Amino acid sequence: MKKQQLETLKKSLWVFHMNTGSCNGCDIEIVAALTPRYDIERFGMMLVGTPRHADVLLITGPLIKKMEDKVKRVYEQMPEPKVVIVVGNCGSTGGVFHESYSVAGPIDKVIPVDVYVPGCPPRPEAIINGVAKAWLKLERLEGKK
Amino acid sequence: MKRLTPEEIVEYFNDKLKENIKDTKIERKTAGKKKNEFCTVWLKVDKSVFKDAVRELCGIDFPHFAVASGSDMGDYIELMYHFSVYYGERLKEISITISVDLPKTDLRIDSICDIIPGALISEREIQEMLGIKVEGIPDNRRIFLPEDFPEGVYPWRKDEKGPQNLVRDMYE
Amino acid sequence: MSKKTTYTLPIGPIHPALKEPVAFEFETDGERIINVDFHVGHVHRGIEWIGMHRNPVQILYIAERICGICNICHPIAFCRAVENAAGIEVPERADYIRVIMAELERIHSHILWAGVAAHEIGFDTVLHLSWAMREKVLDLIEYLTGNRITKAIMAVGGVRRDITENQYPTINNALNYYKENLDTIKSVFLDDKSIQMRAKNCGILTKEDALKLCAVGPTTRASGVKKDVRVDQAYCAYGDLNIDYMTPDLLTGEVNGDVYDRIVVRLLEVEQSIDLIEQCIDMLPAGDIMAEPKIPKLLAMLKKVEGDGIGRAEAPRGEVIHYVKLKAGDAPFTWKVRAPTYNNLLPWVPMLLGEEVADIPIVAASTDPCLSCTNRAIVIKGNKREVLDNEALHRMSVEKTRRLAL
Numbered sequence: 001m002k003k004q005q006l007e008t009l010k011k012s013l014w015v016f017h018m019n020t021g022s023c024n025g026c027d028i029e030i031v032a033a034l035t036p037r038y039d040i041e042r043f044g045m046m047l048v049g050t051p052r053h054a055d056v057l058l059i060t061g062p063l064i065k066k067m068e069d070k071v072k073r074v075y076e077q078m079p080e081p082k083v084v085i086v087v088g089n090c091g092s093t094g095g096v097f098h099e100s101y102s103v104a105g106p107i108d109k110v111i112p113v114d115v116y117v118p119g120c121p122p123r124p125e126a127i128i129n130g131v132a133k134a135w136l137k138l139e140r141l142e143g144k145k
Numbered sequence: 146m147k148r149l150t151p152e153e154i155v156e157y158f159n160d161k162l163k164e165n166i167k168d169t170k171i172e173r174k175t176a177g178k179k180k181n182e183f184c185t186v187w188l189k190v191d192k193s194v195f196k197d198a199v200r201e202l203c204g205i206d207f208p209h210f211a212v213a214s215g216s217d218m219g220d221y222i223e224l225m226y227h228f229s230v231y232y233g234e235r236l237k238e239i240s241i242t243i244s245v246d247l248p249k250t251d252l253r254i255d256s257i258c259d260i261i262p263g264a265l266i267s268e269r270e271i272q273e274m275l276g277i278k279v280e281g282i283p284d285n286r287r288i289f290l291p292e293d294f295p296e297g298v299y300p301w302r303k304d305e306k307g308p309q310n311l312v313r314d315m316y317e
Numbered sequence: 318m319s320k321k322t323t324y325t326l327p328i329g330p331i332h333p334a335l336k337e338p339v340a341f342e343f344e345t346d347g348e349r350i351i352n353v354d355f356h357v358g359h360v361h362r363g364i365e366w367i368g369m370h371r372n373p374v375q376i377l378y379i380a381e382r383i384c385g386i387c388n389i390c391h392p393i394a395f396c397r398a399v400e401n402a403a404g405i406e407v408p409e410r411a412d413y414i415r416v417i418m419a420e421l422e423r424i425h426s427h428i429l430w431a432g433v434a435a436h437e438i439g440f441d442t443v444l445h446l447s448w449a450m451r452e453k454v455l456d457l458i459e460y461l462t463g464n465r466i467t468k469a470i471m472a473v474g475g476v477r478r479d480i481t482e483n484q485y486p487t488i489n490n491a492l493n494y495y496k497e498n499l500d501t502i503k504s505v506f507l508d509d510k511s512i513q514m515r516a517k518n519c520g521i522l523t524k525e526d527a528l529k530l531c532a533v534g535p536t537t538r539a540s541g542v543k544k545d546v547r548v549d550q551a552y553c554a555y556g557d558l559n560i561d562y563m564t565p566d567l568l569t570g571e572v573n574g575d576v577y578d579r580i581v582v583r584l585l586e587v588e589q590s591i592d593l594i595e596q597c598i599d600m601l602p603a604g605d606i607m608a609e610p611k612i613p614k615l616l617a618m619l620k621k622v623e624g625d626g627i628g629r630a631e632a633p634r635g636e637v638i639h640y641v642k643l644k645a646g647d648a649p650f651t652w653k654v655r656a657p658t659y660n661n662l663l664p665w666v667p668m669l670l671g672e673e674v675a676d677i678p679i680v681a682a683s684t685d686p687c688l689s690c691t692n693r694a695i696v697i698k699g700n701k702r703e704v705l706d707n708e709a710l711h712r713m714s715v716e717k718t719r720r721l722a723l
Contacts, residue, residue, distance in 0.1 A: 021362055022385070023382045023383060023384055023385040024384055024385035024386055025382070025385025025386075025388070025466045025467060026385070027385065028385060028386060028429065028466065029465075029466060031448070032448065032452070032455075035432075035444070035445050035448035035449060036445050036448065036449040037448075037449060037452045062362065064361065064362065065291060066291040066361070095382075096367070096378060096379050096382055097362045097363075097364070097367065097382075099367060099370070100362050100363035100364070100366065100367050101300060101308035101311040101363050101366060102290075102291075102311075102361050102362060102363045103362060103363070120382070120467060121385060121466050121467065123465065172401070174401055175551070176407070176412055176551050176552055176553055176554070176555075176556055177409065177412050177413075177551060177553065177554040177555070177556045177557040178409050178412075178554070178557050178600070178602055179551075179556055179557045181551030181556030181557070182551060183550045183551045183552065183556075185401075185627055187625070207528060209531055209533075209544065210531045211531075211629075211636065211638045211655055211660075212638055212640075212653060212655035212659070214640045214651060214653035215651070215653075216642055216650060216651040225625075225640065227627060227638060227640065229549070229629075231549075232543065232544045232549045233542070233543035233544060233549070233562075234543075234549075235548055235549075235561075236548075236549070236550065236551050236556060237549070238546075238549035238550050240550075240627055240629070242625075242627065261529065261531065262529050262530055262663070263529060263530040263531030263532075263660060263663055264531075265663060266659060266660075266662060266663065289361040290361065300363060300366050301365070301366070301651075308363075308366065
């Protein structure tokens with residue numbers, strides 16, 4: 001694991017961020033990860049505006065019924081190989097909103113999820129760690145091709 | 146017009162709407178070291194004069210409409226419209242809540258959008274959440290619930306029209 | 318001459334900062350917006366319904382998660398609603414600590430907003446500048462409460478953590494940092510020519526519209542309406558403090574109700590918040606921080622209460638109101654939450670009418686719903702569909718700044 005992390009990155013990760021019903025707590029921590037204190041762009045990671053350019057799908061929030069088909073559509077638009085990261089408790093399990101009539105469930109009910117970042121909200125360091133884990137998986141997927 | 150005290154506000158409504166004012170309550174609370182007080186006036190009015198009550202309220206001061214809330218009380222639904230008047234001066238604001246009971250056999254209320262246009266979102270919300278028909282509402286669509294949300298299910302209702310059947314079983 | 322064609326331009330629905338994310342539909346004639354419609358509810362989580370199945374102490378946890386940015390104001394409003402219904406007297410010290418927390422949150426939220434607003438007009442340097450400054454207040458919040466974002470400090474009848482005297486130096490240190498560095502952001506926003514060109518006379522909300530549409534918070538104050546729950550009502554310790562309405566004429570001498578005025582109001586409020594925290598620390602009374610520290614005892618007491626309560630609080634975005642009806646039972650019988658943006662939705666219509674498409678991001682962001690993640694827009698041009706994503710819309714906004722700057 002350690003050796004793998006020391007290898008040079010083959011490519012920089014482009015991340016698409018999607019909110020499926022989050023309270024915005026995770027979202028501002030993701031933006032905090034982009035700004036000078038944590039500066040995720042040092043590692044070549046960048047937020048992009050469209051799923052068609054993205055390697056990583058970053059999802060926050062529980063899955064609201066109204067968003068169910070939209071998540072699927074965004075996932076299908078992404079090119080292979082791709083990984084999905086769920087940031088926050090609500091997306092991983094439903095969290096505090098698990099019993100609501102308008103929540104369809106955790107994200108992994110609809111699309112396959114590779115990395116879970118627990119926390120409510122997780123700290124920016126945890127989000128960066130999650131994206132790095134996703135990068136390792138992406139390299140593996142790339143190697144298989 | 147002269148600034149009214151909470152007691153005078155209650156009197157003013159009693160004067161204008163007579164026996165249609167069903168119940169009044171003045172609540173005073175204090176906070177902080179200096180124990181400055183803030184007041185909430187609760188008025189329960191008859192359904193027939195609800196819109197007049199809002200009109201009379203505008204006669205005191207143009208009210209700030211905060212939100213409408215509703216409780217399912219069994220055979221009737223209690224709607225509460227939360228207003229505040231006399232904002233804009235230090236510690237002078239008074240909260241006024243006008244509540245009205247609607248029997249479940251006749252769930253209709255008049256729209257107040259022509260008096261306070263900002264009430265539109267609240268009125269759309271009580272329509273979809275409680276199944277109350279707001280008469281004369283300028284925009285009849287749903288607001289928070291999705292278009293494919295089942296008809297006849299109203300999330301704030303506690304009777305058989307509540308959303309019980311839509312709840313996910315967390316152990317599935 | 319053929320009939321003028323108009324385009325419909327839907328934007329959204331993914332939208333991060335609200336309880337309800339918004340999908341816009343604009344009808345445009347060339348660049349001018351002639352009609353606005355919006356759909357909300359993509360993030361309707363049924364929070365109030367969940368709350369009617371939990372006890373008040375459990376609800377605090379949900380109330381904090383209504384909005385990740387306003388997670389002090391919602392618990393304050395909820396606690397006050399329950400306290401008013403049950404007749405619980407909050408200790409004075411807790412009232413002051415609540416104010417300190419609420420004002421720290423206001424500093425963090427307004428600086429966050431300043432960055433987002435700068436990003437919307439293509440000024441990313443200022444985004445990074447202001448977000449770097451914001452980390453200082455987050456450090457202070459973490460030092461005082463243990464958490465960066467969700468602070469978990471409110472409790473029914475008081476607060477959960479005290480502020481001790483040995484923490485004062487760290488608080489003063491952070492406040493001094495802002496006193497010294499706030500001028501950087503202020504001068505960028507108030508003196509920079511391109512920001513003035515984008516923000517002045519753009520997205521105007523008249524005083525009359527603000528009153529009629531019941532706008533709240535900095536949005537309404539920028540239009541000259543004096544409405545601020547902190548000044549209007551004696552809640553928490555605000556009744557004791559020296560505080561006044563922040564309207565743009567304090568700095569510029571005039572009220573226009575445009576985007577620029579909304580920027581001015583927020584910058585003034587950051588300074589006001591620093592001043593309020595200092596006042597609170599000077600006057601902090603000794604005593605308990607909880608009316609009833611034993612939670613089971615508190616819950617047993619709340620179980621028997623019958624009554625209604627309203628809690629109002631001023632969030633960074635405006636007035637928050639919670640209504641709670643307790644009717645002998647574990648869970649509240651009714652819980653209604655009204656977040657500030659709920660009232661600031663309708664004012665978007667008069668603000669956006671007549672503006673250009675490239676102004677949508679900054680005008681919509683000026684009420685502080687953070688339109689930073691507007692997902693995509695589709696331009697329907699006759700039968701052809703052009704997809705404009707968030708980036709393209711953002712690019713149009715950036716290009717307009719460049720055009721003006723030349």
